[in-house]
Amino acid sequence: MRGTDHQKLSIADLKEMARQIRRDIIKMLMISKSGHSGGPLGLADIFASLYFNILKYDPQNPTWPGRDYFFLSAGHLAPVWYVTLARAGFYPLSEMSTLRKINTRLQGHPAPGYTHGLPGVEIASGALGQGMSIAVGATIGLRMDQKPNHVYVLHGDGELDEGQVWEGLMTASHYNLDNLTAIVDRNFCQIDERTEKVMKLEPLADKWRSFGWNVIECDGNRIEEFLGAMQEARNFKGKPSVLIARTFMGKGVSFMEDDYRWHGVPPSEEQGKQALSELEPTKFGDFVMFEWEKEVPEVVK
Amino acid sequence: MRGTDHQKLSIADLKEMARQIRRDIIKMLMISKSGHSGGPLGLADIFASLYFNILKYDPQNPTWPGRDYFFLSAGHLAPVWYVTLARAGFYPLSEMSTLRKINTRLQGHPAPGYTHGLPGVEIASGALGQGMSIAVGATIGLRMDQKPNHVYVLHGDGELDEGQVWEGLMTASHYNLDNLTAIVDRNFCQIDERTEKVMKLEPLADKWRSFGWNVIECDGNRIEEFLGAMQEARNFKGKPSVLIARTFMGKGVSFMEDDYRWHGVPPSEEQGKQALSELEPTKFGDFVMFEWEKEVPEVVK
Amino acid sequence: MVSIQSKGEKATRQGFSDALVELGEENPNVVVLGADVSGSVKVDAFAKAYPDRFISVGVAEADMMGVSAGLALVGKIPFASTYGEFAAGRPFDQIRQSIAYSEMPVKICASHCGITVGPDGATHQSLEDVALMRVLPHMTVISPCDYLETKRAVKESLSITKGPVYIRFFRDNTPMFTDEATPFQIGKANTLIDGTDITIIAAGLQVWEAIQAAEMLQAKKISARVINMHTIKPLDREVILKAAKETGAIVTAEDHQIHCGLGSAVSEYLAQTLPTVQEFVAVRDTFGESGKGVELMKKYGIARDDIVKAAKRALKRKKGRRGEKAS
């Protein structure tokens, strides 16, 4: 079975799913009271697109040999990945409420499968900068066996400060790995401040190009555009491709949008309620209903 | 005292000095029977230029606060540096014969001053890729104190495979360190093979430019051109400058030229004799005369 | 036994932060480097007070160590700050060559150490850093026990003008039980509680656990000495040898892997002088996981109860050794 085929959603449903992912992230973090809000919210459109249109996988058989490989290099973005994996059927929705709790499979940063690992997670991440090299290794290995699987790796923009990323970029280009597609979450935010203030990255597209990559710039919060860019990347031969996807940290929640201070904190109860009120419920339904959501307002009674 | 002023040589003498440096390298390695020939020979013109025209220093007072800072990031190139330091008066010429021997100050890779350190050596190198960050730190520190000292750092081209170099490049650009000049020894050779075969670096100038540097390409084996490029670098304001200096590994010795296999081996006795016969003696005189050099040929007797 | 009281709670990283601000005022050569975790490791206060002396290097720990070395070379006193995992392990070779071998007076400041960092999980739980730093020649390794001791350690680190210092601290708020009257000298351990049956040698957050364990042992008529080994390198050998001679049994306690840490340092030394019964309270050669600090201390066997149990095991073994004398 190829998960992708039966899970492919229409554009309208992808948008709905992205909103559901955002709702799930908020609820998940309200429960865990620890974890990252900003980056994950900004990536909801990309993760909806990846898991409900682009990637080949089988949630019943996560190590299906025909799968595409997806690596989340910036492991702190785990909440959006975990939520999406649940929505894609890799594990039960209810388990989302265990994020960062002892004995959970939803570790603070993605854990390998053998202990606390979640189906769909291939390898550990969390210490930044390591995913590109891993993706390169997997791509080379697959090519050795003439396998057609595509490999995807997602980086934060601040993460690109790490030199190992540039080592990996060079290697990918040296071996002309066109079965490899990178996505950069270009939200111009990292922990301390905006990226250009912490460590200037621009001209970022030039950097990747000079390292031998095919560069596609796109809006990572517009699903149609992102899907088109992805198509372009997969069609491009002879070089690895990167999507520099402009996103907004905290996208969808007014008081978080484009604010680096939301990098690593969960919403308080009050903020969570506010966020949920801004993100309309979807047909997919929430994974949990809080007590206060069940209360019928006074006036209606 | 400013060493530079009293040591500044004419172009003709710089060329003569470069040849002497090459002779010294060959003799030094014939004695040590261990060490790197290729890179050092290729850099003789650059080191002659640096120490007999460009750098400010005082060999009698190596930590003179007014000095320029020079960092040899690719520590395996030590032989050309050691020889040049001796010629510049930092330590006795005769000591050159102690390279790589126990208790020497001429460690296989440059050692810090406190133990086996040689005057003129600021910090250890040998594990590749660390010099740029150090140079950046020194430049920032000097600028904090409004000091005008210029900072130079020399990298091998193969060394640029190391991610830390790119981290340092970013930082240098982020802080607009125009008091910093990098030199890349672009000999297209590293240990295993030619650079583009081991790990593609081209388009190298584009890489540096995209990391925010002012790039000057020049012939590192032509002294006039190198000096001009250096002048241009020092005059450039607002960005750090790099000279991508095309050199030839083993330059000056026919059977070593442009051959990566000479990266890390010393000449045998026979090869050394051949090399010396190709490098005419200079007015500066050798630091040691071998027994066989003293022998008067049969026929003359 | 004098009971040691906590005077409220504060994080050790706050001690680091407060010390830096004072040092910034006192010494114009003090500079601070941040690798994009400035708020967490609390160098933001320094950055705000002395913006010209704060250097952001981005998420690039290897670069940070090199930049620090360069700064030290031209006379600055750099404090390089990040999480423990990225302060010791990520830039190990850079610390080795550009800092330790080159004897640069860089202060490597590692926050969020140990399994007690909690919910972030294994990738962020630095359990190997003492090993990595202890094995390096010229390195001083300090693991202070509370807010004030951290503050004093950071300030005191300026006295080391040749070679680096690694200072290890933690995220959570923890009991403050030292005060200005408590002695603090790098390389000189503090005996906090005197005791005759057994000695607990602890570092970092484990010191408070050791104090609690000693009280629990006291209730069972076991007299436990408690030593705060805030400096793990150089080790205070005298106090260890004395404890081994006088109590004949040792428990070491640390928020670190069981191998190559404080316990290991103690056993190396005693094997060479006076082989002594020793039990190790430490993480038992496994990676951590997400959870609350206190939950993880229990699950991974480094809580006060584990110290008590270890002490009992050690005492039993001590009794088993008949008539031994010092060698």
Added chain:
Amino acid sequence: MVSIQSKGEKATRQGFSDALVELGEENPNVVVLGADVSGSVKVDAFAKAYPDRFISVGVAEADMMGVSAGLALVGKIPFASTYGEFAAGRPFDQIRQSIAYSEMPVKICASHCGITVGPDGATHQSLEDVALMRVLPHMTVISPCDYLETKRAVKESLSITKGPVYIRFFRDNTPMFTDEATPFQIGKANTLIDGTDITIIAAGLQVWEAIQAAEMLQAKKISARVINMHTIKPLDREVILKAAKETGAIVTAEDHQIHCGLGSAVSEYLAQTLPTVQEFVAVRDTFGESGKGVELMKKYGIARDDIVKAAKRALKRKKGRRGEKAS
């Protein structure tokens, strides 16, 4: 005492090289990674025989470890090769997260280890790598004693299908004294010489030094047991405990820092079971320098004479301990 003979000399790195070529033939999934020191570490033979399975990553050790992890993930059996300093220290955090924590079956092959690498000097003398690898959970650490044992260790490493292996070897030609009849099993130490007065536990090149030392001691009527502890992790505890019980004094010998290495592992274990007099032959917490391997072994105190001296010190200390029994 049976005397152990050398049957000529060959480098341990050659054993690595020869094993790889055989493995390449035997198993199509074996791939080798090189970080621009292929000739020195002798993976060039594999690269020539199986060019499609040799991956050059340039001078980028961190990347090499990540690429290896990715290869392992898709079913390859990667051997990542470089010098010890750049195999363990440079990419420590990458090994930790992408390989050890992720339990990827990557073989980390470290050549040119120890001070005996000689003229290159301190930056290239890997004296901390055993510490770094030993402290990592899920890691197996092997330090073979001669050409053949290295070859066998490399081949045997395929049997470890979950989690990484670190194999440490050396540059110089050294005596070959094991043969196919010598037992070799990962995790199982070999007692090469039986003895009753003292036990010398050695790894790597120090095993040959230990054998020579035992013969020198024999001449002085001291019966020394010699154990080849080729696997440093997991440690063969049984053989250590037995030696401690039967001989009551231990000397450990290694081409590594005195802290956190083999000696440290032995002392950690014995402190927890049977505290025993131990002397450490190792580099004494200092960086190395240029020189010939043999000169450096002498200057830094890790030659056979040093083992003999250490044995005498240990014996003296053992006599000083009266009437001790096992705890």
